[in-house]
Amino acid sequence: MADxxxxxxxxxxxxxxxxxxxxxxxKVFGGIALVxxxxxxxxxxxxxxGGHGPSRHASPGDRGAHVLPSSVTExxxxxxxx
Amino acid sequence: xxxxxxxxxxxAHVTASVGWLGAVTGFLALAVAGLTSQDAQxxxxxxxxxxxxxxxxxxxxxFASLATGLVQSLGTKWGLFRHYWVLFKLxxxxxxxxxxxxxMQTLGSLADAAAEPTLSGxxxxxxxxxxxxxxxxxALLLLLAATVLAVYKPRGMxxxxxxxxxxxxxxxxxxx
Numbered sequence: 562m563a564d565x566x567x568x569x570x571x572x573x574x575x576x577x578x579x580x581x582x583x584x585x586x587x588k589v590f591g592g593i594a595l596v597x598x599x600x601x602x603x604x605x606x607x608x609x610x611g612g613h614g615p616s617r618h619a620s621p622g623d624r625g626a627h628v629l630p631s632s633v634t635e636x637x638x639x640x641x642x643x
Numbered sequence: 644x645x646x647x648x649x650x651x652x653x654x655a656h657v658t659a660s661v662g663w664l665g666a667v668t669g670f671l672a673l674a675v676a677g678l679t680s681q682d683a684q685x686x687x688x689x690x691x692x693x694x695x696x697x698x699x700x701x702x703x704x705x706f707a708s709l710a711t712g713l714v715q716s717l718g719t720k721w722g723l724f725r726h727y728w729v730l731f732k733l734x735x736x737x738x739x740x741x742x743x744x745x746x747m748q749t750l751g752s753l754a755d756a757a758a759e760p761t762l763s764g765x766x767x768x769x770x771x772x773x774x775x776x777x778x779x780x781x782a783l784l785l786l787l788a789a790t791v792l793a794v795y796k797p798r799g800m801x802x803x804x805x806x807x808x809x810x811x812x813x814x815x816x817x818x819x
Contacts, residue, residue, distance in 0.1 A: 584799035587727045590788075594734075 644718040652718060656711035660793070663704040664786040667779055670696055674775035683767050687757045693775060694754035697747050705740040712736060725804030728792045735789045739782055746778055 644652065670693060677689030712732065716723040724730055756770050800808065 584727065584797065586797050587731075587799050590731060 649715075649719060652711060652714050656708065656715045659704055659707035659711050660786070660789070663701065663708050664783070664790065666696065666700045666704055667782045667786060670701065671776065671779035671783060674779050678771050678773055678776055680771075683764060686767050686771055690750075690753045690757035690770065694747075694750045697743070697750050701743055702747065705736075705743055709736050709740055722804065722807070724801055725807055726796075727799040727801060728796050730801060732789045732792050735785050735792075739785050742778070743782070749774065 673689045673693050673696065677686050677693065680686050680689065713723070715721075716729050716733075721729055723733065753770065753772065753775070756766075759766075
């Protein structure tokens with residue numbers, strides 16, 4: 562009986578001889594991942610994407626610059642946003 | 644691992660991983676509701692539910708997926724570092740788990756703010772944040788990529804894998 566991995570149903574065997582060199586899909590995936598990581602680091606360093614801690618969400622009363630005219634109520638009565 | 648044990652481990656890993664994917668989809672729906680709803684009660688409920696979902700569903704499933712994945716890879720001939728698709732799945736899993744754990748801090752803050760009894764409607768507008776939507780969307784894409792890798796298992800061995808393969812003879816089929 563062939564020594565086949567029981568959890569492999571794609572025809573790809575763990576013992577399949579692989580060609581030398583890095584496959585193209587690895588280079589593409591790796592490149593995309595690298596770009597995303599760099600983007601994330603740049604955002605963090607620029608201060609735009611950072612601040613995931615509690616200080617980012619300080620008490621709502623402190624965020625006067627971001628307060629919009631109230632368009633909701635506490636009792637479930639909806640009002641449309643202006 | 645024996646075939647039976649291998650199937651058990653595979654079942655556990657698929658359950659945890661696909662369960663995690665499904666939970667993130669549900670979380671995304673809550674995040675969208677929190678961002679777009681005009682109803683204060685819905686916004687509050689969304690953020691409170693997101694935090695609960697995070698701690699009691701997402702985090703356990705993330706760790707379960709990682710643990711069962713490690714068992715699956717180390718207990719079979721695929722190995723952990725021999726094939727690129729396994730390595731990429733590991734990196735996706737570990738990074739998604741780390742980001743999730745870090746983001747739970749933000750979710751906790753949002754939930755604490757949503758639970759405040761004295762919040763006004765204006766405060767709730769401030770609370771409505773696109774951040775959970777963005778994070779959930781990114782997590783969904785990552786987990787989908789991991790699922791595709793798991794099913795298709797694209798060819799490609801790492802240098803380490805090729806070295807191990809050269810040292811290990813291939814067992815060929817033989818009639819019993």
